[in-house]
Amino acid sequence: MKDMPEFSGVTYVKQPSRSAAGDNAPVEELVAQILAAVRKDGDAAVRAYSRQFDKADLEMFEVSDAERHAALEALDPQSRADTEFAIANVRAFAQAQLSTIQPLEVEPLPGVHMGHRVIPVQRVGCYVPGGRYPLLSAPVMTIVPAKVAGVDEVVACLPPNAHPAMIAGCHLSGADRIFRIGGAQAIAAMAFGTETVPAVDKIVGPGNAFVNEAKRQVFGPIGIDQLAGPSEIFILADETGDAAMIATDLLAQAEHDVRTRVGLITTHEPLARAVLAEMDRQLADLSTAETAGAAWRDYGEIALCADEAAMIAYSDHIAAEHLQVHTADAREFATRLRNYGSLFIGELASVVYSDKCSGTNHTLPTMAAGRYTGGLWVGTYVKIATHQWLTEEGVRHVAPPAARQSANEGLEGHRRAAQLRLDRLSER
Template sequence: MSRISDNEVEFIKRPQGQDLQADLTLSTTVQQIIEQVRARGDEALRDFSAKFDRTVPEAFEVSAQEIEEALAGIDPQTRKDSEFAIAQVKRFAQAQLATMQPLEVETLPGVHLGHRIIPIETVGCYVPGGRYPILSAPIMSIVPAVVAGCDNIIACLPPGAHSAMIAICHLAGAHRIFKVGGAQAIAAMAWGTVSIPAVDKIVGPGNAFVNEAKRQVFGKVGIDALAGPSEIYIVSDDSADPRILAADLLAQAEHDVHTRVGMATTSERVAQQTLAEIERQLLNLPTAVTAGEAWKRQGEIVICKDEEQLIAWADHIATEHLQVHTRDPHGTASKIRNYGSLFIGQNASVVFSDKCCGTNHTLPTMAAARYTGGLWVGAYVKICTHQWIDDHGIAAIAAPAVRQSRTEGMQAHRRAAEIRLDPQAIDQITAGQKD
């Protein structure tokens, strides 16, 4: 199916034009933070903590006593709910890992190829502070690392984060927890300091500074993805309930004023009623200041002429969260290929994945769903190939390798292949008798 464009659909509400004048100081500021942390380590972390967080912890690492106090202070029901979420995320991650198997195959007589599934040794999980203490955030990044079998799981969260976040980092399985936030935490995990060990890969969402820091340290360490503001899109037909559509859109809109919130439908009635319902629900929504501003800035409603166009539009948007509210939601969903996570049918709200149903809520944004999925247990392992070749295999592959190396002019490669055919050949070559 060919790509669809904005002028092929009808907009009931368009998002405001985005500010194309990006903050040119962001990249420079983050670069300076990284350079300072790399050069001055803990001393720089203390300076940045005082500047950005207005507090400097006595020690960056959370002590055993602090963990005990955080566990004692967490509301019992909150702990139970968090442990429920941990169990669901763990169960799904274990099921995913079970689909990944080591491989050994003999592709030609004597040519044995394979791969191993190897956990990443040390991972750093960034836990955002943000507008709300999102208790599920550490669960989503830490639990899959536990399931994957990573040796060292490091969590970093801003020093002002709610103590319940420390408790849940511990319950989720973090081996060490540090009170360092922002771009400086990313720099510390990438390069290491006296207090904080260097990691092999950094995962977890954060603000624009965290995102830019992850971009700049990529290569020194691995990263999961570069994430923008949260997104939700809903595709529907005339069977959808505008009250539910509005509730789900506003649920995501309360994350941030930059959240992208939209829906596409084949029904003008559903479009108009949803538009009205959003305004009605905003009247008594406690978080209306944020959700309303997000809807004003980024909200959109699109009318498509038929299901084919609806599916094409969904693939064009390639949203982080995609909900399907149609008469045959499984049928519609099966035709869509670009999404971070898919929510099939009226009951499958994004809120369940955000909190506790088991799928990961760290997902691609900014249309990155066209080429990648979200965070999952596979992000914490490496698939590393190996090969071993017996004499029968040499007979099958050495001659083609010799000829290809000769064609390419790579004579050392040719020699390395020839010596497997004739171990005496290298002696004749070095003696000048042949080449």
């Protein structure tokens, strides 16, 4: 591929033929039209777009209590048990994370008190993608941390044609309200509010290109978690890597979507060649080969690195959404990595476990966003809001430099506000 970066000490056993970054459909104009229509016409516009895009003509968007319980009853016992297992693990990890976010009160100068509070977002909208399969883990990952964080109301939107099990998943995860609305119109409804859908303060959750673009366009007065592209997995391996296991894990992620980006970064050429052959061998009898094979053909890569330093530098440049470490001392090696969405240390730690039920969140940064942010977590649903209060002694410390700085900047109103309190103290 022409726009592949050149790195010292890195050659390619297989290069991707296409760029996921450059293959986004030109959806900006259509999404803008959808947002404007929903903002203007509310439920009527949502209903029209649901008919147009989802072939669904629903009298009521909101899922009733009776429908919730019917979906729950229809869920087979093992699927329910597995979903509840995932919920328990995600909840436990989110609770542990929340315990590390503490309110603060300090007095850096005598009489100058400042700090912060940890305040849950009041109302959050969770977009739950429908996809080709009922992905029961999807609502767990967005709704459960919100409830742990203390969000007052969690609104879930999922496509009208989503599998009924997804309604059960939203219910079990703790959604306060569930709506059968998909696509950009769902983002618009949650951002602006309609006659039936309440406006939210923040929207989270992955979706297709239209959902992503809608989130981008409403961002500002409405918060979002991130802009997610197609899924990604890279595996770092040395000569100890197991070719069959590496290929299995790459294909497990590749079956998500034909645009999934999958890759191996290794220092060992025999392993690189073995994985290349193993991918073809496993695709021959993989039931999802039509999707996984297309992803591997178009976006798959195997990078051969001269040494560990080159391997780490290239990995940090890629900043993969999911990054697995299959090296002789994986835990030590992992401490030298900087950019990734979520890290899976050692060959026993598969992305699939996190995708489904182990407890870490599977909503993660893609398209190199791991260089500057992590994934969805309980902290996504709280605000760290600062405050201060001063005694008279505190005013005497900060008013003079504040007044002088304001005067130097030519901001007379600022100078007066800083000086007024000091003058009042002097008059007493």
